[in-house]
Amino acid sequence: MNFKPLFFYLFLLLVFGCKESHLYLEKIEGKQISISDSLPVKSDIEAFIKPYRAHIQKDLDSVLAYSADTYTKSDGEFNTAIGNFMADAVYDEANPIFKSRTGKNIDMVLLNHGGIRSIISKGNITTRTAFELMPFENTLLVVEMKGSQLDSLVDYLSKSKKAHPISKLKLVINKDFNIVEATINRKAIENNKTYYVATNDYLFNGGDNMNFFKPNDSVYNLNYKIRNALIDNFKKVDTIKPVIDDRFIQIK
Amino acid sequence: MKRRDFLQKTSVATGLLTLGGLGLQSFSTAPKTSKITILHTNDVHSHIDVFGPEDGRNANKGGVARRASLIESIRHENPNTLLLDAGDIFQGTPYFNYYGGELEFKLMSMLKYDASTIGNHDFDNGIDGLYAQLPHAKFDFICSNYDFSNTIMDTHTKPYRVFKKDNIKIGVFGLGIELDGLVDKNMYKETKYLNPLETAQEMSRILKENESCDLIVCLSHLGYDYKDNPNKISDLKLAAATKDIDLIIGGHTHTFLSKPAIVSNIEGKNMLVNQVGCYGINLGRIDFYFDSEKNKTANGTSIVI
Numbered sequence: 001m002n003f004k005p006l007f008f009y010l011f012l013l014l015v016f017g018c019k020e021s022h023l024y025l026e027k028i029e030g031k032q033i034s035i036s037d038s039l040p041v042k043s044d045i046e047a048f049i050k051p052y053r054a055h056i057q058k059d060l061d062s063v064l065a066y067s068a069d070t071y072t073k074s075d076g077e078f079n080t081a082i083g084n085f086m087a088d089a090v091y092d093e094a095n096p097i098f099k100s101r102t103g104k105n106i107d108m109v110l111l112n113h114g115g116i117r118s119i120i121s122k123g124n125i126t127t128r129t130a131f132e133l134m135p136f137e138n139t140l141l142v143v144e145m146k147g148s149q150l151d152s153l154v155d156y157l158s159k160s161k162k163a164h165p166i167s168k169l170k171l172v173i174n175k176d177f178n179i180v181e182a183t184i185n186r187k188a189i190e191n192n193k194t195y196y197v198a199t200n201d202y203l204f205n206g207g208d209n210m211n212f213f214k215p216n217d218s219v220y221n222l223n224y225k226i227r228n229a230l231i232d233n234f235k236k237v238d239t240i241k242p243v244i245d246d247r248f249i250q251i252k
Numbered sequence: 253m254k255r256r257d258f259l260q261k262t263s264v265a266t267g268l269l270t271l272g273g274l275g276l277q278s279f280s281t282a283p284k285t286s287k288i289t290i291l292h293t294n295d296v297h298s299h300i301d302v303f304g305p306e307d308g309r310n311a312n313k314g315g316v317a318r319r320a321s322l323i324e325s326i327r328h329e330n331p332n333t334l335l336l337d338a339g340d341i342f343q344g345t346p347y348f349n350y351y352g353g354e355l356e357f358k359l360m361s362m363l364k365y366d367a368s369t370i371g372n373h374d375f376d377n378g379i380d381g382l383y384a385q386l387p388h389a390k391f392d393f394i395c396s397n398y399d400f401s402n403t404i405m406d407t408h409t410k411p412y413r414v415f416k417k418d419n420i421k422i423g424v425f426g427l428g429i430e431l432d433g434l435v436d437k438n439m440y441k442e443t444k445y446l447n448p449l450e451t452a453q454e455m456s457r458i459l460k461e462n463e464s465c466d467l468i469v470c471l472s473h474l475g476y477d478y479k480d481n482p483n484k485i486s487d488l489k490l491a492a493a494t495k496d497i498d499l500i501i502g503g504h505t506h507t508f509l510s511k512p513a514i515v516s517n518i519e520g521k522n523m524l525v526n527q528v529g530c531y532g533i534n535l536g537r538i539d540f541y542f543d544s545e546k547n548k549t550a551n552g553t554s555i556v557i
Contacts (some may be wrong), residue, residue, distance in 0.1 A: 022419070023286060023466065023542040025498070030538045030557045031511035032528050035319050037302070039311045042320035045362060049300055049317065054353050057345050133344060137376060201436060221438065 339371025
């Protein structure tokens, strides 16, 4: 048998057949497809999600407390019932944690008016209420501040013309928005005293132009979300009936 | 490989196959034509359910179970499909608050995602929270410009990956946004952010020269465009300053484009930048058609959008 032709063919095969043939990009087509209700639902995926969804729905709808009235952040000039509730709830839940870890007490709480993300409606309060009120994951921090540093905090509040939620701080301003009285625990703020201010990470980092916290290297992270503080508070109380009080007022 | 295409391609050798005693497996000849489909999402943000009928903006849109059926039908039409995500899988609905991302990863695995990059919100439960959910993800995390070597995520991400579909080599790399100022340091810990432009140049060189990729895709969470901040790196700037990247799949800015953007790269070659908004209400689809070199026309690659 003459093998010559075979070797020749094999040679051809190597050259033409096995050569990595080069492809070139001829055309690109791009588009966006809307995930609309005209698409069918894939049943195994839907079935997989179902128990997760059911658990969340059930949990979100679980009743934690009762609200005596409907509270919104727009009723009240310098303090609101809903804001007072939130700041006081944060104090009530956070202070025992801070005290057990550091032996110190929180002196005051500052949140922001914009952080009240919904109303509390009269009737049942559920976990969903807490998620609506505080949809963000912001966590509680306790910031160590000198009395002199607190002055800029107080100054910010006096000029802000907003009912930023506060607890344990009492503030009186005059018609020109100047401070008449600023007290913590019924005592005037002392320049050299150290105060422990509870707030959230968003505000500590300058959110809502609250630039008075920094620079500061004495910050205690409670690793406790504001929403969880609210949920824990709702679980403890039977009925909430916060009021607009005299913690921040203007003398006209 | 389609047998018919193979036979057409190797017509010169067909008469010999039996004679030479060589099976089809001996050859890895590319078929004459090929089509690669790339499907993508970004910033789904834990949106698993369809938006309710009363939603002000996105009523009745989105939903993973519907996206799943769409992806399935596209894969059926073209098995040479890659499914990618550009990050921010986490945060936005109670599914994340309750399950920490477990369901998001499990569903993406069921939908057979091939890879995702990492968005800033994927650090929302800390780098430990991200790490804790990794067992639920049966797809790769590709991130080229986060150095995780001093973190728990070390060895759990890839700087790039080469996928081979229908003999076409598709190189994918990923770019994350600068975390400082965006994410609390306590969350991302010792994650180091590397210059995305330099990283992109390095990655595209490796994928083109060392890995001989036919297509190079960048999964980016840098953001589409920052008009008010011209010094900030964005997908459009990255596209214009690099070469050999065929497609940038973007995220972060929740940009809804009416169609993918055609950008001229540093060599003057056109490429695509795309982003499909957010919350899983759209799926991006880019089809790449390959033909053999001998059919090449002078016009180069045509882009139809």
